[in-house]
Amino acid sequence: MPRMASSTSASSARPAATDPAFGAAPAFSPLYRQIKALLTRSLQGGEWRPGEAIPSEVELAARFKVSQGTVRKAIDALADENLLVRRQGKGTFVATHAEEHVQFRFLRLIPDEGEVGGMARRFIDCRRQRASSDVARALALKAGDAVVQVRRVLSFRGKPVVLDDIWLPGQAFKGLTADRLAEYKGPMYGLFESEFGVRMIRAEEKLRALAADAEAAELLELPAGAPLLSVERLSFTYGDRPVELRRGLYDTTTHHYRNELN
Amino acid sequence: MPRMASSTSASSARPAATDPAFGAAPAFSPLYRQIKALLTRSLQGGEWRPGEAIPSEVELAARFKVSQGTVRKAIDALADENLLVRRQGKGTFVATHAEEHVQFRFLRLIPDEGEVGGMARRFIDCRRQRASSDVARALALKAGDAVVQVRRVLSFRGKPVVLDDIWLPGQAFKGLTADRLAEYKGPMYGLFESEFGVRMIRAEEKLRALAADAEAAELLELPAGAPLLSVERLSFTYGDRPVELRRGLYDTTTHHYRNELN
DNA sequence: GAGTGGTCTAGACCACTGA
């Protein structure tokens, strides 16, 4: 029955290691949260790579000197956050974008009718440059730091539908080229994961409607001024570190952005 | 140790009440799911009204002849779906839109800068009519059935930002008038809940960009053809029954639609 | 059949609320 760190019911020693002076929140942290944090650290540190199985529940329970039920709760929480995937009878696995048949976890654009079928990708550009102040702020970089910018078009049945501009921190994405992007089969985030060790965990999007400028209109084969759905996405890895800024322009004449409210 | 209905390990009797002929899915249903279904039925049937407390976990455990841990799991699931709200030390309560300070659970439009502060409502219209085939299909009605249509505008700092057209099944919303809507303080879904016993559980939205037509442009005080974010929402009550169709047109020059991807 | 995750139990104790 280990108690580990807990600001209230500590096994012994002084009452709290946290809040040294001003009495902030009590910050009671149950055991399973601490286990969850430890597991997260191991994921972040690469102890288990995407697609691999993590140790069984009984093993982890032994390692952490905790009951199986407690590690179970920790794993449940991580599974809810899509960091782990449970498979009954087989084990618990680190989530991956590679094999993910739900490659559309992040792309919410759906054809109005018909299947969600694959889009054709075309990479227009991929170059290294200095971050503008906007991009730097979003990615938590200093203005002028190196960034990789990628521009691409997605087409559905030959008609261009999505124009994406993507900014990545140059530091983490050193060898990224248009060729590497074009060669790779499967979702882009799968490449980021296997080649650069950067796994996208969650993202925030800001949507608005705007009129197509000349450049966007040409690339999307639309008249200038056509209404477009602008989707600005900031993606995060472990530890809520922003690692991708993306600005997509969607032609929504035959597609729509689908969202669920719970 | 009651076993209740379970297609595999039934306590006695025949092996399965389900799949009488063709061997479909095994459909094993653990106890806590069955408890969850029973609780949902009680919610749906109005045994406990929005805002009220449901019986304590020990009480429910006794009622269902089940351990506390099992009802706990059922309640957890319902809390995840926002049907119940747990409050430590007080009890478990039926979720409500009325007191919900997060009135913005369904309205995802956020000012680009500044607080999310209140919008002024103005009801333009509220009339009963016959459902068009589109509306009927969405609301699972027959074409020609009675529906209530509401039109309103939301303004932020004096500037109109949202134009909503709302369709509701006439059956369930008999006494709904523009006056009732205007009088009621708080979120619209709070009114639906307390006056008509219709509680919105979840919703699906389809977003697209389009150019403002003359009518929308006038009401939103924009030039005709201005790009607008169109948000088509279908809302559901208990049992996934659709009960509201809403088509909003958002001016996104100073606001944006915020979304989180997990 | 061995090993994995999934369910269920019974009981102990902790944290929070309100009278």
Place this chain on the structure above:
DNA sequence: CAGTGGTCTAGACCACTCG
């Protein structure tokens, strides 16, 4: 203080996968 939800345990048994 009693009553509520929240955590943790230990152990039994079930469902699923795969060799």
